[in-house]
Amino acid sequence: MIKRLLSYFVPINIFKTQSTVSRTLEVTWNNGQLVLDSQNTNYSYGSLQRVLRKGLIKIGFDRVREMNHILVLGVGGGSVIKTLVDEVKFTGRITGVDIDQQVIDLADQYFRLSSIPNLEVIVDDAFDYVLKTKKKYDLIIVDIFKDTEMPSFVFESFFSERIGFLLNPGGYIMFNTMTLSEADEDRNREYKKHFDPVKFKLMCLHKLEEHNELIIVHKNVDDAPQG
Numbered sequence: 001m002i003k004r005l006l007s008y009f010v011p012i013n014i015f016k017t018q019s020t021v022s023r024t025l026e027v028t029w030n031n032g033q034l035v036l037d038s039q040n041t042n043y044s045y046g047s048l049q050r051v052l053r054k055g056l057i058k059i060g061f062d063r064v065r066e067m068n069h070i071l072v073l074g075v076g077g078g079s080v081i082k083t084l085v086d087e088v089k090f091t092g093r094i095t096g097v098d099i100d101q102q103v104i105d106l107a108d109q110y111f112r113l114s115s116i117p118n119l120e121v122i123v124d125d126a127f128d129y130v131l132k133t134k135k136k137y138d139l140i141i142v143d144i145f146k147d148t149e150m151p152s153f154v155f156e157s158f159f160s161e162r163i164g165f166l167l168n169p170g171g172y173i174m175f176n177t178m179t180l181s182e183a184d185e186d187r188n189r190e191y192k193k194h195f196d197p198v199k200f201k202l203m204c205l206h207k208l209e210e211h212n213e214l215i216i217v218h219k220n221v222d223d224a225p226q227g
Contacts, residue, residue, distance in 0.1 A: 003029050015110070021100040022146060027110050034110055036077035036103075038145075045111075047209040048176075049079035052143065053087070054205060055174045055214045056080075059139070061088045067138035071166070072096040073126040074144035076103060078113040085116055095137075096121045097129045127153050136168045142175040150178065155187055160194035164219065173217035180211055188213055 003012045007029035015027040024039040035046040056064055064070075065088055072081060075098035084090040094116070098104055101123050107113040113121070122129065126144055140163050144154055153159050154175075163173060179185050192202055195217055205214040 004032055008032055015106075017102065017106075019100055019102040022103055025103065025106060027106060036079075036106060036110070045077060045079045045082075048076070048143075049083060051176060051208045051212045051214060052080040052141070052174070053083050054208060055176075055216060056083060056088060058203065058205060058214075058216060059172050059174070064088050064139065065090055067092055067171075069093045069095070069135065069137050070139045070141070071135075071137040072141045072143070073129070074098060074142065075107065075113075075121060076143070077107045077111050078116075079111075080141055080143065081113065081116065081119060082111070085118070091118060092138075094119045095135075097124055097126050099123065099125050127151075127159065130159070130162050130166060133166065135166070137166055138168050138171045140167060140171070140173045142173065145178070155191045157194045160191065164195065164200065164217070167219045169219055170221040171219050173215075173219075175215040175217070177213050177215060178211050179213050185213075188215065191215070 003014065006012055008031055012029040013026055014029065017025050019025050022038055026037045028035055028037060030046060033045060067090070069092055070084065070090065072094065075081070075096040078096070081094055081096060084094060096119060098121070104121055104123060113119070142154060144151060167173060177188055179188060192215065195202060199220050201218040203216040203218070208214055
């Protein structure tokens with residue numbers, strides 16, 4: 001309790017470790033809240049939770065609540081999952097995929113991720129998972145970082161087309177990106193061209209928490225298989 005109170009004046013680190021995947025990981029009391037950080041950015045809770053919450057607000061809590069199955073690529077400490085369960089009151093299935101077992105262990109230990117009954121966590125590479133899964137989803141959240149870096153595959157047309165295919169008609173993709181330079185902004189502009197405007201509608205939330213751009217993709221409800 002003392003550390004929590006002191007954190008309103010100065011962040012109080014309570015755990016630090018090295019991960020072979022995510023590099024430095026720290027659990028810290030910050031403004032009365034436990035957060036998970038990497039060396040240079042917030043990984044879960046804190047600013048990241050605010051970014052993804054704004055995306056869910058844009059889609060609409062009522063709309064999200066009616067969904068059946070949500071896929072989260074990049075679980076981290078599970079802040080967006082906590083938002084889905086605690087604030088949106090989503091009771092459908094959530095599948096979380098993260099490549100870093102150490103991150104999942106920290107999420108269980110400090111943020112009680114394993115206590116969420118409608119969540120299944122899979123330790124796997126996101127690219128491999130979307131290639132293998134045969135399930136379809138109503139919302140796919142892409143939030144994959146190694147510190148401030150994003151893997152190049154998330155911007156490739158093949159990955160975009162694959163997650164678009166895995167999306168049910170009427171569903172959404174919510175893609176969190178970091179734009180630190182003009183090159184990053186150019187990269188995002190090219191990424192948006194992957195989606196056929198006849199089948200998908202794009203919405204973008206710019207300069208969230210200063211450096212984040214959230215790209216929201218809505219799949220046309222008429223894009224259902226014909227037969």
